[in-house]
Structure formats: C-alpha cells, structure tokens
Amino acid sequence: SRSLLKLLEAKALIELSNQTKPPQGWPSSPARNLEIPPNLNPDQANVLQLFQNQREQKEWLLWGVTGSGKTEIYLRCCIPELEAGRSVLMLTPEIGLIPQLLERCQRRFGNAVVPYHSALSEGERLATWRYCRSGSPCVVVGTRSAIFLPLPKLGLIVLDEEHDSSYKQEAPMPCYHTRDVARLRQQQEGCGILLGSATPCLETWLACQKPNNSIGLLHLPQRIAARPLPPVRVVDMRQELADGNRQLLSRPLLERLSGLAKRKQQAVVLVPRRGYSTFLSCRSCGQAVTCPHCDVSLTVHRNSDGHSWLRCHWCDHRDEIATNCGQCGSTAFKPFGAGTQKVLEQLELELEGIRLLRFDRDSTRGRDGHKQLLERFAAGEADVLVGTQMLAKGMDLPKVTLAAVLAADGLLHRPDLRAAEQSLQLLLQLAGRAGRGEQPGEVLVQTYDPDHRVIQHLIAGSYAEFLEEEAAVRRIARLAPYSRACLLRFAGPQASLTASAAATLLNHVANQLREADWLAIGPAPAPRARVAGLSRWQLLLQGPPASPIPLPSEQILRRLLPKGVHLAIDPDPMEL
Structure with a gap:
C-alpha cells in the first residue's frame, strides 16, 4: 500500500520515483521489419487517388462491400499524415474489433501506433493521453471515447463501421454521437474525416446525395480478388414446423454444419440473445418471472455443470430458480426462447464431435477476452463460433464459409424507428463474414417471415435500393432525418x-x-x-x-x- 511505501521511504530503505508506463500494445523496442503494403486493385487505386487529389473535400464516405479492402485504404490514408508530422484518429465501434485493427496498424507503422479504450488501465489511458498531448505524430486506434484525445496536430479522423449505433453515447450524460464530435473537431482543426462502411446509415447516404457535396463518395463495389459475395438462403421455419421439426435448429443448417470439420471449414452462428433462455414462465398460470427492480423478464443462465440461475441484463440482479410459482404455487416452470448457451447445448446434442466456442459479453469478460477467444477460433480450435451481434462487426476470419442467423424475427419486429435499417445492416454485415478466404461462402437465415422487406433486400443484396425505399417512408412520415x-x-x-x-x-x-x-x-x-x-x-x-x-x-x-x-x-x- 501507499502508506507502507511511504514508511519505507522515510526510513531510507527504498527510493520512490515517478515513471510513465507505455500504453498496452506499444512495442518495447524499435519496430523492425515493418509490413510492405500490398498492391492495390484498380478500385482501391481509384478511390485512393480521388481521396488524395481532392483535398478541398474534407469529409468522405468510403462505401465498400464487405471484404473489399477498406482497411487498406485507411492505412494508405495515414501515410501522408504521418509524413507531414500529423496524427490520425482511427476509431472502431467495439472493443472486440480493437485487437485486429491494432495489429494491422502496428505491422504497418510500428511504434507510431497507440491504443485507447476502456479495457486499458487508468495508468495506460493516462500514458496515451500524455503521449498524444506531446504532439508526436501517431495513429491512435480506439473506441468512441478516443475522439476527445488531445492531438495538437490532427490530420485525419477515420470512423470504421460508421453506421454502428455504438458510436452514440446514451448514458451517462453528456449524450453525443462520435460522428458529430468529429465534425466539430474538423471545424476547429481543419482535419479530414473518412467514414467507412459496407452499410452506411441513412443520414450519411442522404448527405452524399446533396448538391453541395457535403460528403464525398468513394465506392468499392467488389471484394478483393473479385471473390463473389456469398449467396443467401432463407429457411422458412413455418415449413419446418409443418414437416414436424419443432427444434430450434433447422435441418438445412444442421446438414451444413455437420461436414465442416471434414472440409476444414468454419461457421459463425448469430443468436440475438445471450444466456440460456430468454425467460422462465409458469405453464399453469402463464406468469413470467420478472426482475424485482426492472420491468423486464429475467434471463435463464446455465453453467457447464448444469446449474441454472436467473439474471437481469439491465441491473444485474441474480436469483435462484424457485421451486414454486409465486403467482399460483405451481411447480410447472419452463424456459422459453433461446440464447447462446442453449444453442451451444442443442448443437452438441445434434452433432456429435462438433467443436464449439461462444462469443458474447459473458464469455469475453476480462482483459483481452475478445482477442484471446478470436485467436483460438482463428487457430482452428473450434468449428463453429456461436455469438451475439458482436459476431457481425468487422472480423476477418478467412476459414469461415457459412454465416447463419437463428430467430431473425426478433431483429425484424422491434418497435423502433430504425428497426428495419439496423436489422438489414446487421444481416449484411454478418453475411460478409463468410467467404472472405479462398473458399466460397454461404449465408443461411432462419425466419418465420421470409417475405419481410428486410429479408428480400438481404437476398437481393440491394442495400442502396433499401435506403431509397426507407428514405421515402421516413419523408412521408416526417421522421428522422426529415425532422x-x-x-x-x-x-x-x-x-x-x-x-x-x-x-x-x-x-x-x-x-x-x-x-x-x-x-x-x-x-x-x-x-x-x-x-x-x-x-x-x-x-x-x-x-x-x-x-x-x-x-x-x-x-x-x-x-x-x-x-x-x-x-x-x-x-x-x-x-x-
């Protein structure tokens, strides 16, 4: 403790001095053997030339399909800024995406790269803050809080996955959107802004259509090496039910997962909820077990030993599963819905010998939890990665040839203004995880509403047409961004x-x-x-x-x- 250290210092037994620990991720010695940039394809070369030649355009949208090489464009745009003694802020919406982006930047720029996010210790964040304030040119890789770092010579701000709602700070106050703060910094410091996404948000897309060209458009329409986008197959769960399959997993999905190991391929399976089951209900009176502090049902969780308990995902209240219903006294409890834990259990029962990993907030706790789990999956320790929406966000896994969505209806029918837009963004982003390597990919979506407009646009891959359609709906109703x-x-x-x-x-x-x-x-x-x-x-x-x-x-x-x-x-x- 500090008091003991002070006592030892007073007795002249030790000597105390202040030292700044380098932020996590900084190499301890000068970087050597930096990566040689790969050759650009014609689309990338055209985009980079347009960005560099039109310096009067201060904000750009880089709209590139998944796997089209957007990250390489980010890295190329950093080079002239560093050579001119300026710094770059490269932001990503989730901590889970930091390790992969940080590694790519360090391979290219070595000691000039520093991380900044909430998983760092207070001392590491302070060290990064001080280094940035010194004015030394660097590339900061961070989440939304990094937008406030003091960079006296800021040349460029990059927002990867600019459509992601995680860029919005909703609590605690002050509430802000990282994109808006970036524009304020641009006005004050004259830096450039590069927004990147395969599924840009409606507001950004509309700004690109304005006559004054407030946002310039850079387009990457094809994947690297002209790899095809994965086809989408929709499984109508109504037909599965009519054929006698009452299970959570459809027969086409099980069929495709069963041969992954032999083909040396991998799959990712998106489940909208974490935990074991969405809620616990009494089969006698229909009463769901709710949190005593919140107006939400408690989620059922289960550990590897088979012990189950209840947990609130809002206030973190936890409780044991009671033997009797508090409403009618019945013992006929049954869990309903499915979370990531239940999907893992069902896959283990249906497919003998399949190797599974779970990727959600519960399984990635602790320092470097995201990085360690993704490294295990990339190293081939599992055939299937089952996770929540974190799966769809910008990960590059070359061996993944199948991306599957369970219970897509929970995404489609949310009572929210942006439900359709965010659902299609998520599904298209997940589809982009498949077929990024040498082998072609496939997307499989399980739904009870295959005619929903989001599903139809997903099948057609027509995101631009969806934006036009969504803009017309919002304009008529005078909803954001038309108000x-x-x-x-x-x-x-x-x-x-x-x-x-x-x-x-x-x-x-x-x-x-x-x-x-x-x-x-x-x-x-x-x-x-x-x-x-x-x-x-x-x-x-x-x-x-x-x-x-x-x-x-x-x-x-x-x-x-x-x-x-x-x-x-x-x-x-x-x-x-």
Missing part, C-alpha cells in the same frame, strides 16, 4: 413523482417549443418503465431538421425537478 428529435429521459423513485416532474418541465418550455415550431409528444412511460428500482418516463421533442433544440440550459431545467428525479437529455436519439 430532428430530442428525448428527455426522467428517472425517479416513484411513478407519480417522475410523471409530475416531466409535466412540470413541459409546461415551462411549452411556449418556447411552440415559437420554434417544435412538437412535444408525452410525457409517457418509457418502453422499460422501471429499471434498477427507478420509475422512468420520457418526453419526445420533434422539430424541423437541422434546427437548434429550443431548450433552456441544463441548469435551469434541473432546478425544475424535485429531489430524487434525474434528467438525461439525448439529442438525436438512436432509439425512441
């Missing part, structure tokens, strides 16, 4: 107190909203009306696109709130 929204979230100990606080605040700003032509919807209970014992209400404000939000300062708003009621202001929310 601007701001969500006020209230949380308090009692529903009546929280609702009253929301109504009081609305009365205070009603005239200001009316004068600015803004509409207030609510207050109303939040979709999850109680979390961690707090009652949650929300007030949705909607007004003209690109207009300032007509609210007084946060300090004034907080004075209107009674003690114990908290307010979060979320401009341009990702979820309503």
Whole structure:
C-alpha cells in the first residue's frame, strides 16, 4: 500500500520515483521489419487517388462491400499524415474489433501506433493521453471515447463501421454521437474525416446525395480478388414446423454444419440473445418471472455443470430458480426462447464431435477476452463460433464459409424507428463474414417471415435500393432525418413523482417549443418503465431538421425537478 511505501521511504530503505508506463500494445523496442503494403486493385487505386487529389473535400464516405479492402485504404490514408508530422484518429465501434485493427496498424507503422479504450488501465489511458498531448505524430486506434484525445496536430479522423449505433453515447450524460464530435473537431482543426462502411446509415447516404457535396463518395463495389459475395438462403421455419421439426435448429443448417470439420471449414452462428433462455414462465398460470427492480423478464443462465440461475441484463440482479410459482404455487416452470448457451447445448446434442466456442459479453469478460477467444477460433480450435451481434462487426476470419442467423424475427419486429435499417445492416454485415478466404461462402437465415422487406433486400443484396425505399417512408412520415428529435429521459423513485416532474418541465418550455415550431409528444412511460428500482418516463421533442433544440440550459431545467428525479437529455436519439 501507499502508506507502507511511504514508511519505507522515510526510513531510507527504498527510493520512490515517478515513471510513465507505455500504453498496452506499444512495442518495447524499435519496430523492425515493418509490413510492405500490398498492391492495390484498380478500385482501391481509384478511390485512393480521388481521396488524395481532392483535398478541398474534407469529409468522405468510403462505401465498400464487405471484404473489399477498406482497411487498406485507411492505412494508405495515414501515410501522408504521418509524413507531414500529423496524427490520425482511427476509431472502431467495439472493443472486440480493437485487437485486429491494432495489429494491422502496428505491422504497418510500428511504434507510431497507440491504443485507447476502456479495457486499458487508468495508468495506460493516462500514458496515451500524455503521449498524444506531446504532439508526436501517431495513429491512435480506439473506441468512441478516443475522439476527445488531445492531438495538437490532427490530420485525419477515420470512423470504421460508421453506421454502428455504438458510436452514440446514451448514458451517462453528456449524450453525443462520435460522428458529430468529429465534425466539430474538423471545424476547429481543419482535419479530414473518412467514414467507412459496407452499410452506411441513412443520414450519411442522404448527405452524399446533396448538391453541395457535403460528403464525398468513394465506392468499392467488389471484394478483393473479385471473390463473389456469398449467396443467401432463407429457411422458412413455418415449413419446418409443418414437416414436424419443432427444434430450434433447422435441418438445412444442421446438414451444413455437420461436414465442416471434414472440409476444414468454419461457421459463425448469430443468436440475438445471450444466456440460456430468454425467460422462465409458469405453464399453469402463464406468469413470467420478472426482475424485482426492472420491468423486464429475467434471463435463464446455465453453467457447464448444469446449474441454472436467473439474471437481469439491465441491473444485474441474480436469483435462484424457485421451486414454486409465486403467482399460483405451481411447480410447472419452463424456459422459453433461446440464447447462446442453449444453442451451444442443442448443437452438441445434434452433432456429435462438433467443436464449439461462444462469443458474447459473458464469455469475453476480462482483459483481452475478445482477442484471446478470436485467436483460438482463428487457430482452428473450434468449428463453429456461436455469438451475439458482436459476431457481425468487422472480423476477418478467412476459414469461415457459412454465416447463419437463428430467430431473425426478433431483429425484424422491434418497435423502433430504425428497426428495419439496423436489422438489414446487421444481416449484411454478418453475411460478409463468410467467404472472405479462398473458399466460397454461404449465408443461411432462419425466419418465420421470409417475405419481410428486410429479408428480400438481404437476398437481393440491394442495400442502396433499401435506403431509397426507407428514405421515402421516413419523408412521408416526417421522421428522422426529415425532422430532428430530442428525448428527455426522467428517472425517479416513484411513478407519480417522475410523471409530475416531466409535466412540470413541459409546461415551462411549452411556449418556447411552440415559437420554434417544435412538437412535444408525452410525457409517457418509457418502453422499460422501471429499471434498477427507478420509475422512468420520457418526453419526445420533434422539430424541423437541422434546427437548434429550443431548450433552456441544463441548469435551469434541473432546478425544475424535485429531489430524487434525474434528467438525461439525448439529442438525436438512436432509439425512441
């Protein structure tokens, strides 16, 4: 402890000195044998030339299909910045994507690469912060928090997978989108912005269509070496049920998974939920077991010994499975739905000898958890990687020839403005994990709604057509981005107190909203009306696109709130 060290120092037994530990990932010795950049294909060469020649264009969208070589373009764009003594911020939406991107950058630039993300220790983040502040040219590979690093000579900001909702900070305050902060830094420092994605968000795509060319478009329409995009096969689970298959796994999926080991191939299987089962229900009265602190059902988890317990994914409340229903006293409990753990169990039962790994938040805890698990899979320790949405985000696994989606309906029918857009983005990104190596790939989607427009666009690979269709729907309904929204979230100990606080605040700003032509919807209970014992209400404000939000300062708003009621202001929310 510090007190013991001070005591030893006072007795002149030891000597203390301050030293800065290099951030994790920095080579301890000068880098040697740096990677020689590969030759660019014609599409990559054209894109890079356009980016470098039109320096007056400060923001670009690099729209490239999965496996088209977007990362190589990022690396090439870093070279002139480093040579000019400027730094580059290269951001990715998830910690799980950091190891792969960090390794590629270090092979190319050696000691000039530094990481920054929440998995680093406080000392390592501080060391990175100090190094960046020194002004030495570097490439920072980080998550959204890295956007605030002090870089006196910032030349370029790269947002890989720019469509990903993880770039939005929703809690705690302040709520911000990394893309918006990047544009503020661009205005202040004159740096460039490069947005990259195979499935750009609707707002970015629309900005590329504007006559003033606020965002330039760079297009990579083909994969490296002209590898074909994997075909999509849809399994109609209604037909599986009619044929007598009541299992979670369809027969076509089991058939394709059974021969993976012999063919020396691998597969990834997307499951929307982690845990064992989505909820536990009494078969006598139909009552689902819910969290005592939140308005959500408890998820069933199970360990390798077969012991099951209940867990809330919102407040982390945990409980043992009771022997009797608290509503009717029955012992007829049954878990419903399927999470990653249950899918693993079913695969082990159906396919003898198959080697499996699980990739979700529970299995990747701890330092370098994502990196270690992906390294094991890439080394051939498993035939199938079963995971949640983390699977679909930018991973390069050359041996994967099959990408499968279970229970796609849970993604399609969410009550949210961006449900269709985000579902198609996720499915197309997952499809892009297959066939990135020498062997061709295939995508298999299990659904009870094969005629859904998202599924049809996935089969056709027509993301641009989907964006046009989605834009028309939003324009008619005057929804974002054809209007601007701001969500006020209230949380308090009692529903009546929280609702009253929301109504009081609305009365205070009603005239200001009316004068600015803004509409207030609510207050109303939040979709999850109680979390961690707090009652949650929300007030949705909607007004003209690109207009300032007509609210007084946060300090004034907080004075209107009674003690114990908290307010979060979320401009341009990702979820309503």
